[in-house]
Amino acid sequence: MKNVTTTDPRDGRTTELEIRETSAEEVRRLVDAAERAASEVRSAPRSWRAGLLRAIADELDASRAELTGAAESETGLTPARLDGEVTRTVFQFRLFAEAVEEGSYLEAAIDHAAETPTGPAPDLRRMLVPIGPVAVFGASNFPFAFSVPGGDTASALAAGNPVIAKAHPAHPLTSLRAFEAMQRALERHGAPSGLLGLVFGQDAGASLVTEPGVRAVGFTGSARTGRLLMDLASRRPAPIPFYGELSSINPVIVSPAAAAVRGAQIAQGLFASVTGSAGQLCTKPGLAFIPRDADALVDALVAQARDAGAQPMLSAGILSAFTDTRSELERLPGMRDLAMRPPLTSEGAHVVPGLLEIDVADFTEAVAEETFGPSIVLVRYGDAGELREAMRRVPGSLTATLHIEQHDDLDLTDLLPDLEALAGRVVFNGYPTGVRVAWAQHHGGPWPATNTIHTSVGVTAMRRFLRPMAWQDAPEHLLPVEVRDGQVDLPRRVDGVLTLPAAR
Amino acid sequence: MKNVTTTDPRDGRTTELEIRETSAEEVRRLVDAAERAASEVRSAPRSWRAGLLRAIADELDASRAELTGAAESETGLTPARLDGEVTRTVFQFRLFAEAVEEGSYLEAAIDHAAETPTGPAPDLRRMLVPIGPVAVFGASNFPFAFSVPGGDTASALAAGNPVIAKAHPAHPLTSLRAFEAMQRALERHGAPSGLLGLVFGQDAGASLVTEPGVRAVGFTGSARTGRLLMDLASRRPAPIPFYGELSSINPVIVSPAAAAVRGAQIAQGLFASVTGSAGQLCTKPGLAFIPRDADALVDALVAQARDAGAQPMLSAGILSAFTDTRSELERLPGMRDLAMRPPLTSEGAHVVPGLLEIDVADFTEAVAEETFGPSIVLVRYGDAGELREAMRRVPGSLTATLHIEQHDDLDLTDLLPDLEALAGRVVFNGYPTGVRVAWAQHHGGPWPATNTIHTSVGVTAMRRFLRPMAWQDAPEHLLPVEVRDGQVDLPRRVDGVLTLPAAR
DSSP states (O other): EEEEEEEEETTTTEEEEEEEOOHHHHHHHEEEEEEEEEEOOOTOHHHHHHHHHHHHHHHHHHTTHHHHHHHHOOOOHHHHHHHHHHHHHHHHHHHHHHHHHOOOOGGOOOOOEEEETTTEEOOOEEEEEOOEEEEEEEEESSTTSSSSSSSHHEEEEEEEOOEEOOOOTTTTHHHHHHHHHHHHHHHHHTTOOGGGEEEEEEEEHHHHHOOOTOOOOEEESOHHHHHHHHHHHSSSSOOEEEEEEEEOOEEEEEEEHHHHHHHHHHHHHHHHHHHHGOOTTOOOOOOOEEEEEEEEHHHHHHHHHHOOEEEEEEOOOHHHHHHHHHHHHSSSSTTTTTSOOOBOOOOOEEEEEEEEEGGGGOOGGGGOOOOOSSSSEEEEEEEEEHHHHHHSOOOOHHHHHHHHHHSOOOOHHHHHHHHHEEEEEEEEESOSSSSSSSOOOOOOOOTTTTTTOOOOSSSSGGGGGGEEEEEEEEOHHHHHHHHSSSSSOOOOEETTEEEEOOOO | OOOEEEETTTTTEEEEEEEOOHHHHHHHHHHHHHHHHHHHHHOOOOHOOOOOOOOHHHHHTHHHHHHHHHHHHHHOOOOHHHHHHHHHHHHHHHHHHHHHHOOOGGEEEEEOOOEEEEEOOOOEEEEEOOOOEEEEOOOOOOOOTTSSSSSHHHHHTTTTTEEEEEEOOOOOOHHHHHHHHHHHHHHHHOOOOEEEEOOOOOHHHHHHHHHHTTEEEEESSHHHHHHHHHHHHHSSSSOOOOEOOOOOOOEEEEEEHHHHHHHHHHHHHHHHHHHHHGOOOOOOOEEEETTTTHHHHHHHHHHHHHHHEEEOSOOHHHHHHHHHHHHHTTTTTOOOEEEOOOSSSSSSEOOOOEEEEEGGGGGGGGGOOOOOSSEEEEEEEOOOHHHHHHHHHHEEEEEEEEOOOOOOOOHHHHHHHHHHHEEEEEEEEEEEEEEOSSOOOHHHHHHHBSSSOOOOOSSSGGGGGGEEEEEEEGGGGSSSSSSSOOOSSSEHHHHEEEEEOOOO
């Protein structure tokens, strides 16, 4: 197998690492080890697993300097951004530890044997159980929070599953360092090392998806690669769930009143949201619907776009995809380039923000093509009718954002349901970037944002890696403790009534 | 388009009905109407929807004689069995009405704006919202409970979605009668008629899966047809979730102690489970692992198999698939025919039970091929090691059943986890047929039992037809009532803490 290489996007220098790509045989051995680990941890109490998640959090936190150092040279992201991402990643593990302890995620339920309208019915106990080894494909743009130690890994481990991650080719060394930190935590906590695996190379990734022992896939990345892996997962002799977070245009709508009252402020916030992390965020707004007469807001955006410095992109592949898509957009009928700067600066892999504009009359689905990088298309509209009409051509997105005033003329009666139909999160008077990790978060949305009805951020992300199990007339001692009679330490439904545990 | 025909399986007579197959254009119009209906009912309170479900239950109950009459002539199932199925179907709608009122299914959660370890965080509100129009493909073996008015339809409607059902070709008239009864209920309750549609014909079914406005598919039927539709759903430009309940062998294990203590009783219960509804149940046990020395149990089964009367099968297609699969099984190396009766009697479409036997040493995956009809393969084993080894070759199933004694020598330490790994429901000292409709039910399992992590029976079946939605910093009046501040009528999570509504 070939050795793995890493490239510093700031200067384009490529280095060969002392890491070989993982062979199909090695993948198989990792999956076998993962299956054994699944058996070993199956009967461990939830408190043990919460402890494991906290041990991982601690170890990542303690390895912060090493992790951000590796990531800086592989992603070109700023130290501050990377440091914040480690904090987020650590927090995420701790939140999942709380959720595991709390226990609601198990959806435990008991229906005692009873006479029912359909006759005598047996005793039933239901709860969710771990699905089995999970393959995780992280994204290039979040080397921690959506990569090896990211939300997919954390939620899959929290649910009780082994994880085998595929190292992203844009940050193999960061992947390895995060994996090593997590393995130290596993060892310290007495967990089997097979609970976490790491593979390198595209072929190893494909092997992972087709290995019979792998029971689910979490993926964050492009729609193209996502669709390939999704097809691979569904064409297996035994298909498995594929959870893809793929592509999102994240429309923003600014009402005439909001543009009039807060135009300058919105221009500033929107520009920051478009250009943060060089626009390489899945929630970056790619389309903004701006009133036709809101020239002040647009002028403020143009001024920022003309002054902005260049930023490095994560990888050569992302860079060329960005410049290609921008060129395609620029050639669309009616499209105007407001910033009037070529995307690439003389510094090579550094790009400057793109600011394009089109009238709503010329708005087509082609305008809503995701540009992964610092670029946005302003769509100028006249009235709510034009807006609604245009919304029909906006593809499914992770987010949709509305800027409105308390007393606003923009009629939301139909517009808000339309936005809710196309997005998984509706943001009011804010910006879609910056995804809070919380119980009430949803990071998902209709195709092509994702391909499922689940989230990849927030506590409920665990549901993806669990499957329901029912026991009928089981002897008490053969049941998991969570569905035995008597006092338990988690919320559950007993004979249809949701009950909370006694105060702890 | 062709007219639809119906066949009475008791005498094989085919009649042409005054129903035309549905054209692609008609399917499109139904989907359009469904999308409009979805908008119309979106903001109706949960109590309205609970009322609708109860109105449907009442109308089905009132139409009982008409429904069972149609089904008897189309399925050959007994009047008692069909009457019980209507009762179950009516109960199912009423249970979903309770679940809608109770409100937990929305998974409502609020995280107020807060300072967090990752910095200041916005206000988030999350709950599940209807996914949109759902296509339902019912099964031949339950003309009510898993067909037009069945669990998929009831759970999709309960979740707030329009449903377009495809009439099963084995009971088109029953489908129409059930649809008409439900439409009367919709009208009585003031619901838009587009909330429920019905199509006839295979082409119409395929159109339904590919129509852009359809957002999910519920399917109960064969693995072959299921896989075809599943591929159709995932190859759409915008793929949609496909929930298939497909094929299940439902292994039963009898321990040596259970065979010794309750052999005769188990023989009777098992035989009834294999032959009820002519074995045409997705939970029919198709494999029983019986101790090598439990000859009394096996003799009791043989006696019943030799005496049993003939039963009509649901359709000519199912009949020929049954006899074909039985013949294939009989030809497997080491297979013995214990009943020694040809499957078909002189009455034509009537079959007698099949009872095959094989030693565990000869047990292969081919032995575990589902035979949809009254037939079971007894696998004779010696010890727990042989059992565990054989379990590795048993495919994913809806159920697995264990007959054990309180003080049993059979070591369950590894065997029970193995059974849990391959099934969605583990039954103790009972039989897998007869699926209780309840909160704690799970009717699903690893491939090929189903292709997802969801259930098609029980309250949680609703989750399939909901998608999460989050609102960030939304003005109170633009939020659904369920996630506004203050008192609400449902359980929800506020700042991480699950809270119950004030006593009602």
